[in-house]
Each structure stands twice: as C-alpha cells, then as structure tokens.
Amino acid sequence: MALTLKMLDGVCHLNKCHWQNGFLFRPLLEGCNPRWYSSYRRPGMPPDKMPPWKRIDFSFQKGVEGIKTHFERFKKEIVDHVKGPEGRPLKQYMAEQTRVFWEFRSEEDLNKWIISSDVEIGGKSEIYLELGKNNQSAVLSGTLNTDVPRDGETRYSGYCSMKSKPHLVAFDRKKHYDWSNFNSLYLRVRGDGRPWMLNICTDPYFSHNKNDLYHYFMFTRGGPYWEEIKIPFSKFLFSSQGRIQDQQHALWLDKISTLGFTLTDKVNGPFQLEIDFIGLIMDRAHSEECAYELYERNPKKPKK
CATH class of the missing domain: 2.60.120.430 (Galactose-binding lectin)
Structure with missing residues (x-):
C-alpha cells in the first residue's frame, strides 16, 4: 500500500494531477492535506520532511459510506428535477x-x-x-x-x-x-x-x-x-x-x-x-436593471 501511494505521488507531481480531489478518492483518504501538491511555501516556514503519503489515513469503510451518500444525493436530484425547479412545483416557484x-x-x-x-x-x-x-x-x-x-x-x-x-x-x-x-x-x-x-x-x-x-x-x-x-x-x-x-x-x-x-x-x-x-x-416598485451608465469600449468617431 505504501509503495502504491508513493507511485501515485510521483505521477501526480509529474502530471500535476489532483487525484485526491476526486469524489471516489476523497472519502478513502481522510486527513490528507489538499495543499501538499503545491510548491508554494510561505517565507520563514521550516521544510516539511514527512512524505505526503505518510500523512494519509486510509479508510475503506468511510469510502464506501461516502460513495453511498453521493448516490443518495444524486437520486434526490433526479426526483427534485422531475417535481420542478429546486424540487418545488413550477407554479409555487414562479409566485x-x-x-x-x-x-x-x-x-x-x-x-x-x-x-x-x-x-x-x-x-x-x-x-x-x-x-x-x-x-x-x-x-x-x-x-x-x-x-x-x-x-x-x-x-x-x-x-x-x-x-x-x-x-x-x-x-x-x-x-x-x-x-x-x-x-x-x-x-x-x-x-x-x-x-x-x-x-x-x-x-x-x-x-x-x-x-x-x-x-x-x-x-x-x-x-x-x-x-x-x-x-x-x-x-x-x-x-x-x-x-x-x-x-x-x-x-x-x-x-x-x-x-x-x-x-x-x-x-x-x-x-x-x-x-x-x-x-x-422581489420589489415590484423597483424596475431598474443597471444603475450605472454603460459606455462603449471603443466608441466610433463621428464622420466629418
């Protein structure tokens, strides 16, 4: 497992791939600092000698629960889309x-x-x-x-x-x-x-x-x-x-x-x-679309 994570670490640095941001990997990798792939370091900060793969807490159970949660949310999105905008009837939404x-x-x-x-x-x-x-x-x-x-x-x-x-x-x-x-x-x-x-x-x-x-x-x-x-x-x-x-x-x-x-x-x-x-x-008495004058970037010069 350590060798596999080390290889993924090298591939991410070479290809600049933020694989830990994916929804499938994120629940599995608890405690991983999302900024470890960045080369930016504030002045005066001591160098971090610990390899990034040692700071990862791998949890298969949390990963499975996270994936189930995402599919439940996706199911709710489909149901709400069938009902109407934001899961409400169109008549109620417009009024x-x-x-x-x-x-x-x-x-x-x-x-x-x-x-x-x-x-x-x-x-x-x-x-x-x-x-x-x-x-x-x-x-x-x-x-x-x-x-x-x-x-x-x-x-x-x-x-x-x-x-x-x-x-x-x-x-x-x-x-x-x-x-x-x-x-x-x-x-x-x-x-x-x-x-x-x-x-x-x-x-x-x-x-x-x-x-x-x-x-x-x-x-x-x-x-x-x-x-x-x-x-x-x-x-x-x-x-x-x-x-x-x-x-x-x-x-x-x-x-x-x-x-x-x-x-x-x-x-x-x-x-x-x-x-x-x-x-x-919704203020019906307010009908203004934009309060500021709209200037043309390159106005045409009048012909003589």
Missing part, C-alpha cells in the same frame, strides 16, 4: 416573492461559511464567527490591524472577510444559485457603524472570468437596535481582479456562486457584526 436564503440558528448553519483575514499574508487581524444569544443569530467579531508584514513584498494589509461556501451536490459538483425571480438582497443585521462591502461571485462561463466580482457597500449605523437593509442587485458594481471596470453590466442572477462580507475600512480596532438572516425579495 414566490420572498425567501430566507441563509439563517443562523445552529453550528451547521455556521459551517456553511468561511472566515479569513490578512493572517494568510502575514498580517495581524483577527476574526471569529460564533452563534449569538439564544442561538438566534451569527456574531462576526474580531480586530482589524493595518500593520503591513515585513516581508518586502506586501504593500497593504488589514482586512477580514466572511464568505459562503460553494453549493455542492452529488459527487461534489458545484451548482450555482438561480436568483432571477428576485431583484433585491434583504438583510437583518446589527453592526457597530462600520461599512462592510458585500461581494457576489457568479459562476463564470470562461476561465478568465474567475476573478470577476460584484460589489456594493452596506453601511451599518451602530447602536443596540436591529436594522433591515435592502440592496437592489442593480446597484452592484462589476469589477475584475479588484478593479472596477468602465464597461458595467447587470448582475447575472441566474449564475450566483457565493456571497461574502469584507471589512477593509483601514480603521484599527475591534469590530462586530451580528446577522439574523440573509434573504431575497
């Missing part, structure tokens, strides 16, 4: 006006999100996600620190973020959300007066669009009272690789991948954001 998409009532709800900060690049910011009082909300708290790490490469620091995990279906296939029946994002939050940036990532048609994002700011007023915030999707700004593009277009509501919150207001100190739920609404 829906509101929907609570994310709520925070248990640890399982918190596990649907990922938190990160500038610690990944050597920064000093801290962020925590936990359930609120009586398990009726999620509390996102921590400390923002804009000190730039002394690595000679990083120029800016000081950010904390929270991002939803991609929606996975049977065999770990990514499936995007369809929000085309709604035109506004609806949140019930309680903040400390800091501005947060909302980020929506769509499932790109091409690989070079993977860094495309849609942004809009959420301003919290602070204080002990909850506030309900409604943000039309037409207000979101289109950006690529962190730069707002001159050529704007409406958000692709039928290919939503993830939603995230980012704090980067360059103010050192503690922060706190409490979230009750994140929902969607």
Whole structure:
C-alpha cells in the first residue's frame, strides 16, 4: 500500500494531477492535506520532511459510506428535477416573492461559511464567527490591524472577510444559485457603524472570468437596535481582479456562486457584526436593471 501511494505521488507531481480531489478518492483518504501538491511555501516556514503519503489515513469503510451518500444525493436530484425547479412545483416557484436564503440558528448553519483575514499574508487581524444569544443569530467579531508584514513584498494589509461556501451536490459538483425571480438582497443585521462591502461571485462561463466580482457597500449605523437593509442587485458594481471596470453590466442572477462580507475600512480596532438572516425579495416598485451608465469600449468617431 505504501509503495502504491508513493507511485501515485510521483505521477501526480509529474502530471500535476489532483487525484485526491476526486469524489471516489476523497472519502478513502481522510486527513490528507489538499495543499501538499503545491510548491508554494510561505517565507520563514521550516521544510516539511514527512512524505505526503505518510500523512494519509486510509479508510475503506468511510469510502464506501461516502460513495453511498453521493448516490443518495444524486437520486434526490433526479426526483427534485422531475417535481420542478429546486424540487418545488413550477407554479409555487414562479409566485414566490420572498425567501430566507441563509439563517443562523445552529453550528451547521455556521459551517456553511468561511472566515479569513490578512493572517494568510502575514498580517495581524483577527476574526471569529460564533452563534449569538439564544442561538438566534451569527456574531462576526474580531480586530482589524493595518500593520503591513515585513516581508518586502506586501504593500497593504488589514482586512477580514466572511464568505459562503460553494453549493455542492452529488459527487461534489458545484451548482450555482438561480436568483432571477428576485431583484433585491434583504438583510437583518446589527453592526457597530462600520461599512462592510458585500461581494457576489457568479459562476463564470470562461476561465478568465474567475476573478470577476460584484460589489456594493452596506453601511451599518451602530447602536443596540436591529436594522433591515435592502440592496437592489442593480446597484452592484462589476469589477475584475479588484478593479472596477468602465464597461458595467447587470448582475447575472441566474449564475450566483457565493456571497461574502469584507471589512477593509483601514480603521484599527475591534469590530462586530451580528446577522439574523440573509434573504431575497422581489420589489415590484423597483424596475431598474443597471444603475450605472454603460459606455462603449471603443466608441466610433463621428464622420466629418
């Protein structure tokens, strides 16, 4: 077994094959670090002398159970597809006006999100996600620190973020959300007066669009009272690789991948954001498709 895994290790390094990401191998290989095939190593980290195949915990029983679970999910997908969109009758799906998409009532709800900060690049910011009082909300708290790490490469620091995990279906296939029946994002939050940036990532048609994002700011007023915030999707700004593009277009509501919150207001100190739920609404009074002027990239010059 050790010789077989060692040979697979060599083949993966030669062919850059991420075989451990497959749904058939993943349940069998518990405890395997998915980053072992990467050649990137942060400055100052000691070299890892343990071979990657020695860190693998092979479990045949867990593999069989995992494969059964995936086939059960696939069966449910087929049944839901026959019933209608998202497993509901078409009439009910088309008449829906509101929907609570994310709520925070248990640890399982918190596990649907990922938190990160500038610690990944050597920064000093801290962020925590936990359930609120009586398990009726999620509390996102921590400390923002804009000190730039002394690595000679990083120029800016000081950010904390929270991002939803991609929606996975049977065999770990990514499936995007369809929000085309709604035109506004609806949140019930309680903040400390800091501005947060909302980020929506769509499932790109091409690989070079993977860094495309849609942004809009959420301003919290602070204080002990909850506030309900409604943000039309037409207000979101289109950006690529962190730069707002001159050529704007409406958000692709039928290919939503993830939603995230980012704090980067360059103010050192503690922060706190409490979230009750994140929902969607259809505001019939709002008919705007895109709030920004659409310029042509290469406008034609008028003829003399």
